[in-house]
Amino acid sequence: MPQHESGDTPHAEVTARYGALAEAARAGEAVVAACGEEAFAAGRFGAAGYEGDEAAGVLPEGAVRASLGCGNPVAVAELAPGERVLDLGPGGGIDVLLSARRVAPGGIAYGVDATPGMVALAEGHAREAGVDNARFLHGRIEQIPLPDGHVDVVVSNCVISLSADKPRVLAEAYRVLRPGGRFGVSDVLAHPGLDPAQREEAEREVGCTGGTLTADEYRAQLLAAGFTDIRITPTAEAGAGLHSALVRADKPPAPGGFTLRPMQERDAGRVLELYRVGIEEGQATFETEPQSWEAFDTGKLPLHRYVAVEEASGKVVGWVAAGPTSSRAVYAGVAEHSVYVASEARGRGVARALVEALVASTEAAGIWMVQSSVFPENTASLALHERAGFRQVGRRERITQHHGVWRDTVLIERRSPLVD
Known part of the structure; x- marks a missing residue:
């Protein structure tokens, strides 16, 4: 989950909400985002988005239960052994653990989350799963604590839509990718044609996002960050004029050095x-x-x-x-x-x-x-x-x-x- 300045009340509330969900997950309680349980499953959100992924079947029950995403970006990330992958806002860690299995041997899967409770929860799930190539970092996705060009792939699951500074998030994702690196996320987007009031109402009704973009707006922000080869594929309706989508893009390659x-x-x-x-x-x-x-x-x-x-x-x-x-x-x-x-x-x-x-x-x-x-x-x-x-x-x-x-x-x- 992205972290925002203390004076940013709406997003401070988001961070607090996901911290509470982490505590609930550690206590063994059912974890469902504010979308509501019925809409969550119908929209292929949460654990429903991982059905059919054999790797998900070997994960700790708590990691699956704590999944609050809107798809399975790892399934289409085309990860290879030896690669480094970064998950923005990993929550309970399901995408980091799935990524860690796919990049082994020799690869590393990072997760950056601003909620300390989620970091602790994910670390516990990694230990439970016996995954030793997962690294969870406490930090903001608007200021990723990794050096330039450090990772091959950036993934994220229904988190970028929660940031109040999406251009900064995309710029940071571009920075930490190596030349030729890949960006692949699941996110919630708004249908075109909604006026600002309608979009705000849709976000309030669905409840698990804030500040959504349309596909064209997402594409423009990716271009501004430097990304190319942009592909946006709708995956499921989230209700009220919103839908989940897979967003893929590349950082342009460059010669060595x-x-x-x-x-x-x-x-x-x-x-x-x-x-x-x-x-x-x-x-x-x-x-x-x-x-x-x-x-x-x-x-x-x-x-x-x-x-x-x-x-x-x-x-x-x-x-x-x-x-x-x-x-x-x-x-x-x-x-x-x-x-x-x-x-x-x-x-x-x-x-x-x-x-x-x-x-x-x-x-x-x-x-x-x-x-x-x-x-x-x-x-x-x-x-x-x-x-x-x-x-x-x-x-x-x-x-x-x-x-x-x-x-x-x-x-x-x-x-x-x-x-x-």
């Missing part, structure tokens, strides 16, 4: 410096001076910009960003991109990782075409984009002068096979 993350305002100086170097080299752009950060920021789509960071130094060594090709509505699905990489990082797969992350990001947002204009002399860029699935559409001859010389450009584009 580097990681990709969303571009932020604090990167402005380095981004513009790399842009300036590209201008001086003479083969990247017609521009003769870098834009201001304000002009750059305004001209780029906010959800489709990444930087590549050298892990050892924390230095930004490359960036990619896309802007709208036109302000006309008919071109809403077409974007134009640029990619720049520092000389010391070239030839190491950084540029390709950036371009492929941008492609995956735009596809997840429904953009059907990404394009750019490249000087024909920039053979490295043309080869890079060809490997990333771009094709040359045509050559525009003597389109304008650059430092007093007429230059040609090659128009390249990639049409998404995934976006209709």
Whole structure:
């Protein structure tokens, strides 16, 4: 369960409620969230969500009884031996214990919970089950007590919807994942079309969630955090306009020693410096001076910009960003991109990782075409984009002068096979 500041009364009440449920579970009492027992089972919430999972049959009865989730994210997480997996808000520990069995030998399953009673309960269940590769940590899912790039997979079960700061939770999940890591959670979502009052009433009626998102809102927040390849699959009705769903996404891969993350305002100086170097080299752009950060920021789509960071130094060594090709509505699905990489990082797969992350990001947002204009002399860029699935559409001859010389450009584009 997420932990919130002491002055945040509604969420302090949530934390207190789940602490009380932990005490009830330790006492052997039946544990049902506020949804009500009948709705809990009908919506495949709690233990009902694990029917058919053979691994669940070997868990302590108390772990199953204390399950307050809305599905079985572990069943679709495709865990492999040796991996590290993190469960956000593990409650009684059922998903951590299931994960621990799947990643053994050699793997570790972590659980981060803000309720001390739940941490103690889960640790007891791990001992009872004889699982020695489970680790339960007391902490907030908005501030995960693990280092960057530490886990291969992040799972969660009906917990992110309870956080008052979902963007922070998703950003933290992205941070602790290794490049190429996977995000797979069960959560409660709202049907589209509910106005704020209706959504609030639905959350009050169902009772086991607060601050739900629609699928489109969830997708936008995942994109803002940097995730790509986003898939949201409804699984069961929760009643009153809410439903449970499996939410899956990936952190973009990167070559060894580097990681990709969303571009932020604090990167402005380095981004513009790399842009300036590209201008001086003479083969990247017609521009003769870098834009201001304000002009750059305004001209780029906010959800489709990444930087590549050298892990050892924390230095930004490359960036990619896309802007709208036109302000006309008919071109809403077409974007134009640029990619720049520092000389010391070239030839190491950084540029390709950036371009492929941008492609995956735009596809997840429904953009059907990404394009750019490249000087024909920039053979490295043309080869890079060809490997990333771009094709040359045509050559525009003597389109304008650059430092007093007429230059040609090659128009390249990639049409998404995934976006209709």
